[in-house]
Amino acid sequence: MNNIIIGTAGHIDHGKTTLIKALTGVDTDRLKEEKKRGISIDLGFTSFKINPNKTAGIIDVPGHEKFLKNMLAGVAGMDIILLVVSAEEGVMPQTKEHLDILNLIGIKKGIIVLTKADKVDDEFLEMVKDDLRAHVKSSFLEDAEIIPVDSISKRGIDLLISKIDKLTEEFEPKNLNVAPRLFVDRIFSIKGFGSVVTGTLIEGILRVDDLVYLYPKKIESRVRGLQVHSQKTDIAYAGQRVAVNLSNISLDDVQRGDILSSNQNLSVSMMLDVKITMLNDISKDLEHWDRVRVYHGAREILARVVPLESDVLAKGKSGYVQLRLEEEVSCKEKDHIILRFYSPLETIGGGIILDSDPEKHTINTLNIVEKLSLKEKGTLSDRILQLIQSKSVLVNKEILIKELGDEASKIENEIHLMLENEELIEVAGLLIDTKGLDTIVGQIQKQLKYYHSKFPFRAGASKEELRTKITFKLKPKEFDALMNFLESKNIVSMNDKYVSSYGFEVCFDDKALALKNEIESYYINNKTPFQTDKVIGNSLESLEMIHYLIGKSLIKLSDDLFYDKLLIEKYQSIVKKYLDKNGEVSIKDLKDETELSRKYLIAIMEYFDRIKFTKRSGEVRISYDRN
Incomplete structure (x- = not known):
């Protein structure tokens, strides 16, 4: 019923x-x-x-x-x-x-x-x-x-x-498939039981022992008991007047107008974007920065008005407004509000909330009226796309359900259809709209093309560098998920921490090949580490070739010191021999064995420390794995 x-x-x-x-x-x-x-x-x-x-x-x-x-x-x-x-x-x-x-x-x-x-x-x-x-x-x-x-x-x-x-009998069933929300309109205490709040359960189902939160302070509590129509019950449904006995809540923690919900992510904001309809027979128009009283649920909040279509919202007209609140409020899109002038007290209009946690904007904010119009009149799929596009790139489905305010199953069904129609793409459990994906792929391909042109001897750009070059603000984990997805679609190739265009390979012309042979010949024929400026100069081509050879036949010991990879492997074997025999090795031991100067041996041992082959213990090195 x-x-x-x-x-x-x-x-x-x-x-x-x-x-x-x-x-x-x-x-x-x-x-x-x-x-x-x-x-x-x-x-x-x-x-x-x-x-x-x-x-x-x-x-x-x-x-x-x-x-x-x-x-x-x-x-x-x-x-x-x-x-x-x-x-x-x-x-x-x-x-x-x-x-x-x-x-x-x-x-x-x-x-x-x-x-x-x-x-x-x-x-x-x-x-x-x-x-x-x-x-x-x-x-x-x-x-x-x-x-x-x-x-x-x-x-x-x-x-x-x-x-x-x-x-x-003429009412549609209430929305039970969302987290419960109760507008608190009365608070009292019962000796031996503690604090009780009463209110109308607007949506959802509330049960004894539910973990709940009092908004906007987000004070955590638990439901000790419920009454509906003065009768104890274990469960309450949307559309009922409910008395809720709360655990660990004092009367000072709660006030009329608070919202009780099991949703731990209900938005709390100091601003609201709203569509307001003004009454006809009021004393004056609503002007920019007028102070008003906003009524939401059982709460009164003071606010300043920022009209978004013109500086004045006239009597009998409707328009989009941002409300700059004087205290925090917790609400959802499509909730209704009433406005009254601060003074004289006069009801002037009302409307619906279109964005419960907006960015600050004014009449000059680009496309703000179009965006709010879509929020007001758009289909569910329109609003899903708009919300995804207003976020970063990849959006969690739970965020959509929370912010759209529609029934969860309805949103999930719409997302399923949009995935089937390729309006949305799923990446590692996160959602991106197809247009957004096309845009970000275009940006990544452009950046990689530029990178390969500027650094032709490099395997690719670092993931972190590429992440910071695109206009979309993605967290490292989100970017990794996106790169893995693009690699699966043969759009990019990845090697460890580097990203390249799909199919990219380092190719040498005769000039580059001659430079490669020159550099390799030097460090193969010399037994000591070297600095590039002392050997081949600091030309961009030389430095890029050094960068290419690192990890292949060359090891970077420090910012300006490089060494033949084969010799490093040889000295690693010598160090291992000492560790296996004595449990430790000193710079002096290696100096006698290698005939390298102390300066170079210190650089080599610090490299071994960095790769977790050894670790320093006083004046000697021991195995990294040794306790």
Whole structure:
């Protein structure tokens, strides 16, 4: 069964709380001041048994404009709205403001309840209905039922319940295949149990013993216990009002507006990119750097406005805006928000979050409007491609699931189709879009072509050097994975830490061959290490040939000292002989055996240390493997 949250809305003293009592038998005014003043100040919560097999959560909101902040804390997660209007007074200021907010927040279903219907005659009642129809035109309540009731005698209540029951059947199943998110709207402590938070479970499934986090501080806790509709349970589902008993959490750790989730990677940000729709009849337009109040879930955050299409977002218009927040917030793309001016307090608009953790940008940021338009209107595959392209190159699938906010299985199915259609390529479990791969391959091929032209005697460029030459910012492990993939496709060749174009081989013309023979002849016929500038000069061709010979017939002992590889192998055998016989070898031992100077022997032994053949122990060398 789909779980449903029912919420009230309407002007002060129009009978919202009395209506809830008529439906449920519960007075949701729990505060002493509420009882004293006879008005609702904060949110009220109860459950409503619609029929023997169906129970819904109910949220009763305050109607006074002074407590609109509390009303806004309750609307997130509401499915069905009971817009409560007194038949005596008809539409009043908070009726209209509540209706505006509900439209902006994306509510789709509701019923208009005409309370105190016993206080007016039929003719007046019809006039109020006509006026209501005019006010709700073009809203989500345009075609809603209007049910007159008397909450005291309960006339009309049974009809209202039947209409609510019918409406609950029209909802799509809630999203259960994502990490749970609960908007905290109430916090209290129970002696012997500790801290309890309550809220609407917006999505997912929450279980006893789940590891959870309180955002935006990301405080870790564990679910000790759960209650739904005042009954203990081991599991709670999206669309339910839930009380959560948390382990190791004090009342100081949590506040109204926090988000409870098992997702350990929920984004936390000081900026939001949003699409805002402005109300028509507000006092002024929204201008650059206006200070506003942002309402998300049960939270109020102050922010500055940066319009991204023009410096002003006019009344009745829609546009893209970046919000620069004054404190951190945790949210997801497609979440709804409401905006009010900081002062005077006035609801001015609302909309949806398009990027929950954006880069800082302004009206002058290149293509920002096009990018946000794609986020708003694009298909899932469009948004997957955009998100991958906005990242590095290779993106983990879990990152996509986290940031897109859609159902995980839906995203995975779309990725599977995109892989089949070759819109995406999988590289070592990471994803890259085909266009991005083509671009990076082009850059790598261009760099290698230049490298082979400049250094024709080298086997290739080092992986690290090549990684830093391309415009895509890849971590070393990501770059290694990409190089392995390109090697498997015969695009590049790899040898140890070097990368070359596929099929590249070092080739010598007559001039290069003569230089090679000259250098080899020198160190084959000389028994001591040499410095290039003392033998062949420092021409680029000579240095490149030396670089080519290193590891083949030449060993680099230090930055400017080279030696014949065969002689190095000979001296390595001599060192091994001493180590096998005596367990150690000194420079003096080798000087007697080789007739090389101390300077050269030190360079040779330091080379043996570097390749982990020996290691120094005081004035002697011992085997590297010796303890």
